[in-house]
Amino acid sequence: MKKLVISLDMETNNHNKPRLDIGGNVEIGVLKTALLEIGFIVYEQEIQNGKVTLTEVLRHQSYIYNPAPAVWVEAPPIVLELHTKSGFKPLYDQFVKDCEYNSVAKNTYSEQVVDEYAAAILEDLLRTKYPKLFDRALYESGNLHALTVVGKNVQFDIGFMNTRLPRTAMFFNYQVIDVSMMRNMLRSLGNDKLKGISKTKSTHFAIDDCESATADYKATLEVFLEKFPDTVEYFQQYKQNQEPL
DSSP: OOEEEEEEEEEESOOOOOOBOTTSOBOHHHHHSOEEEEEEEEEEEEEETTEEEEEEEEEEEEEOOOOTTHHHHTSOHHHHHHHHHHTHHHHHHHHHHHHHTOHHHHHHTSHHHHHHHHHHHHHHHHHHHOGGGOOHHHHHTTOOOOEEEEESSTHHHHHHHHHHOHHHHTTEEEEEEEHHHHHHHHHHTTOGGGGGSOOOOOOSOHHHHHHHHHHHHHHHHHHHHHHOGGGHHHHHOOOTTOOOO
16 A cells, blocks of 8 residues: 655744643643644655655645734744745735735635645545545544654644644644654764755745655655665555554
């Protein structure tokens, strides 16, 4: 069975990570964090002779409507500067301004609707193209977990997906491959080959950063497999609800 991986990125107005308080509730600061944009790209992954091939089968990007300028009032100075320098802020502000004149657009780009739409296109992909990965019982229980998530420091994004966009998050497998962690493991072993492989910079636009993470993942994984050839099955084979190493 072919393995599907999904490169995921979100843009927010804060660097707070989703956390639970003593009662198991999401902390207030995280609920106040505005989700601004979501992007993901789904790939078929194949590994042959230590070489990784990633074939794109779906991409999706959407802004998420939040009233302005309140969204930036809540942003720490470093995040505000980051989004301003990248050019993301003026584009997002124009998106918000357009939504202010159109009540339908406000609803269309709400968190809930964006979540439902993203989940619907993932469901359609699996139903029509990968029916063996679509288990109706697991889908109806909210635990399909068909896609392996890859990315740089991707636990940050998954945390928000689980707490704020749960319908989309139910498609994500427990197997999460953090490229940043893989690089640190190789670096700790003194692997000089890391010096010669891809390491792209973040633009802080969701789809751009998905593409960046994918390039780094492919290059890093090939070095990782050369160093640890016995792990190829873990990265190649799809297993429902597979636990991380």
